Amino acid sequence: MAVELKDNELTAKAFLALRESAGWGGASEEQIEKGLKNSILTVAAKDGENVVGMGRLIGDRYSIWYVQDVIVLPEYQGKGIGKAIMKRLLSYVDENRLPGTVVTIGLMAARGKEAFYEGLGFRVRPNENEGAGMVMILRG
Numbered sequence: 001m002a003v004e005l006k007d008n009e010l011t012a013k014a015f016l017a018l019r020e021s022a023g024w025g026g027a028s029e030e031q032i033e034k035g036l037k038n039s040i041l042t043v044a045a046k047d048g049e050n051v052v053g054m055g056r057l058i059g060d061r062y063s064i065w066y067v068q069d070v071i072v073l074p075e076y077q078g079k080g081i082g083k084a085i086m087k088r089l090l091s092y093v094d095e096n097r098l099p100g101t102v103v104t105i106g107l108m109a110a111r112g113k114e115a116f117y118e119g120l121g122f123r124v125r126p127n128e129n130e131g132a133g134m135v136m137i138l139r140g
């Protein structure tokens with residue numbers, strides 16, 4: 001199986017299918033399409049024409065970057081694809097940040113996925129020095 005990573009080729013349809021595979025509902029195609037346009041980088045993992053994984057970067061491009069929506073189809077998990085997507089996102093930040101500056105890369109791990117991100121250099125919050133990440137969700 002030759003899975004290739006492609007920058008900025010992710011469609012809203014493929015994104016929605018991947019979200020569904022992860023059991024995440026609640027997003028419309030319009031919302032996804034507009035949100036994708038505002039992403040800094042999307043990465044699609046493709047097996048031929050099939051999109052089998054994704055990840056994207058959002059943020060202000062200079063001080064703060066967030067990793068969002070890292071998803072690999074269940075039948076493709078455990079083969080290093082998620083890690084390859086993350087490495088591409090992280091290398092993009094490193095290559096595109098202002099030299100000499102301090103930048104923060106954040107993300108919110110799904111329950112049970114913390115160790116996947118820890119393996120890539122992220123630390124879990126809260127910890128001795130930092131408070132918890134927090135979230136608010138608006139509906140309707």
Ligand SMILES: CC(C)(COP(=O)(O)OP(=O)(O)OC[C@H]1O[C@@H](n2cnc3c(N)ncnc32)[C@H](O)[C@@H]1OP(=O)(O)O)[C@@H](O)C(=O)NCCC(=O)NCCS
Binds near residue numbers: 022073083108114
């Ligand atoms: C989380 C996810 C993206 C990982 O992708 P993957 O392709 O299966 O992961 P990889 O095969 O690249 O694994 C990379 C490393 O992380 C480890 N890892 C993967 N999932 C893990 C988990 N849940 N807990 C601990 N370690 C994990 C692997 O063992 C591997 O370790 P190694 O580098 O020492 O061999 C995938 O499980 C997924 O899409 N899950 C559903 C959606 C989801 O929850 N996404 C996270 C949103 S925050």
